Amino acid sequence: MPDRPTRSARHARRSRIALAALAAAAASLALAAGVGMAPIGAAIDGVLALALLGALSYAAVESGLSARWSDAAVVTAQVAAAFLLLAWLTFRAANAQPLIPLLYVVAALFAVLQLERGRLFALAAFALVAHGTALFMSIDHSGKPPLPEAGLQLGALLLVFLWLIYAAGTVRRLRARLAAARSRLHDFEREANERASRDALTGAYHQRHLAEALEREIARAERVGKPLSVARIDLDRLGALNAAHGQIAGDVALRRFTAAATGALRDVDVLGRHGGKEFLAIMPDTGLQGAVVAAERVRAAVAREPVPEVDGRRHLSCSLGVAEHRKGENTRLLIGRAEAGLAYAKAAGRDQVVALDPDGKPVLVEPA
């Protein structure tokens, strides 16, 4: 999905469009004066009015004043002012009267894609009243155009405005549908990313995500000077469970372990599958003492999970090695120390937590 342009980029693009529209309108007025369709004085007045309108709108948007208004881009005011200017030209430039309704349509096109239906009706009514007044004042003043032609102009303008409002409604509905589809697509993309970073069997994060998360957390811990700990976790006797009750029983045990361990850890901790029955928990902002408490909580939660009987035991168990990150230590060394603690926990009888103290000595943690 292409990136949405930034707010300032959108702003700059709109400003460029508005400036181009003003320049085109000013050039049209100059051309009309050049070919004798409008008096030179009227063209100069028109160009000055356009410049003033542009400057006022730009100032309102740039100063942030318009941000508090319901129409932050000042489209309604700009289009209404454009209609007023066209009505004034209708009166001043009688020779150009047949062309002016086209310019109403051009000005209205700026509004149809941005304003809601109520405002469009109000702007159309305003344009008809302004143009009608200008036409009738012009009839009084110069006798142009004849009354039936004025009526035809107003009727045609009314029909064009109604059609534009209908088309605008259709475009708005399409845009709403497009926005909803885009939002759904965004949700799907997020969900797909989430699924891609998780192990299909257990729902724990897979190894690549785990490695990235650990590298990120180590960098953060070194930057902000906060502690970071990891726990290497290994399910006990999973091979025996698989051998005695089949691989499905082993898969169920892995899922139960993940659910219990995730429940015992905090939301900010990251639990990932490091290998077949090996897991790694990353505990940000956690020193060794806190990590030991969390690891013991995981061990106790897992020990409550029932499994089919193996070697006279009816509950799942896991062994954990806990290590706190040392300054300058990379992911391999940190995991390696936690792994050494895990080996000690396994040798010491399994279903245990072993923490490595600051001197690197393994300490068996008493069950809570």
Place this chain on the structure above:
Amino acid sequence: MADDRVFRLDAQVVFRGKPMRVAGRMLLEGASGQSTFRYLLSDESGAPVLLEQAGEHRYALLRAFPPAARPATAGNTITVGVERYTLVGVRRLKVLELLGQAPGPVARSEMLVSGMYEGLMGTMMREMVPGTNRQVYYLIRPVETGDVLSAAAYAAAREADSRAAGEAALDDD
């Protein structure tokens, strides 16, 4: 052991489904002349894995204890926590070759005394360099056949599996 059954240094291997590289290799010779290889495998981010090749395709995983670990020893027994391990054999090994990262705290031509201990929790190994205070404890885990494969053998096994699955699916039709 013929050379084609031994992993070279920097060879790509797959250990329990995880692609790894042989970062270190050590050749040991026993008192009766039998040779044993040890490999240090590493990947991009995980901890290194130490394997001992006992036969053509027989491997054991050596899980090192923390270097500062000093389990209580008394006579022929070692106690880790409440678990007791009893000495069942001693090997005297000579380091014949050492390539890449050393798999353990040893140097070339050194002698190693390797004691094997058995307990209820499995097998432990205590390895010492005579005349020094260097010693390491390992928990030994058997590695199932097919858990250690060269990258090429792993790819071939996957290919065979997927072909077999395809044929089974056709048979179901």
